Amino acid sequence: MPELPEVETVRLAISEVVNKALIEKVDIFRYDLRWKIKHDLKNNLEKDFFKTPFRLGKYILIPTNKDNVLLIHLGMSGQIKIQNKKYKKTKHDHLNILVKTQCNLTYTITYNDPRRFGFIDLLKKKDIHKHFLLNKLGFEALSKELTINNLKPLLKNRTKSIKNTLIDQTVIAGIGNIYASEILYKAKIHPFRSTNSLSDIDLKTIIKACRFILKKAIKLGGTTIKNHAQPDGKLGYFKQKLKVYGKAGEKCFSCKNNIINSSIAKRSTYYCDNCQM
């Protein structure tokens, strides 16, 4: 499911219930996600208190009073569900966190992930930037650090296509396969263009399109293709705003040519061959 807008949607929903909440109970049903969940995660988390969650790329991080940080990655098919009714286990629920808020409300936060490409870990606050999943992340897609000057040195030796570069988390953190196509369509840049062939103006246009598309998608709760849902069960409504992703054979909104689907690095890439140069 989850690229930056979906992860941010989930983070915002988690924030509503975990801030200053007591972690009453942690239940782990399956340890073997993309990597094994640490066996002491349960003991190190219970009876601690959550603070305000933040996000790095596609990772959700929830600090605690004891200076631990709970890391959540949703992989391809991960979902977070937040419920205040009695919990009933469903298929592919792998982990539950029972929290009690300051107002004494109780919520079950459930991590569900059919493909188990996601991951959950607990790390020390001081080790965040040393963590093997976080230490190579590039510039945050929505941060002020994403500028031409910062990007240029990273891109100058890259010969692969700009589409492939955009989903490289060590360059820009947060963009995935759906939004890479959407951003390049918005920027009118052809996805096959080699990265180091782009001019400053091209890069500027891409950065602008990136901010525009991602912000708009967050406003609409992300994109639901298959698995993604907001933690309260609502879908992500950016799907209705997609211009090219999943639209092979349909007419381009601008020039009425057919949208093309073509593989780049074995991942489907949608574009208009006429509008994108």
Next chain:
DNA sequence: CTCCTGACCTGAGTGC
């Protein structure tokens, strides 16, 4: 370094 492939998993959809 950079780039490419295969691997990790389950489920939905398609065609015979």
Next chain:
DNA sequence: TGCACTCAGGTCAGGA
């Protein structure tokens, strides 16, 4: 109904 096959929002390790 069954089976074989393809594809899916991610990302790491290993090798060229």
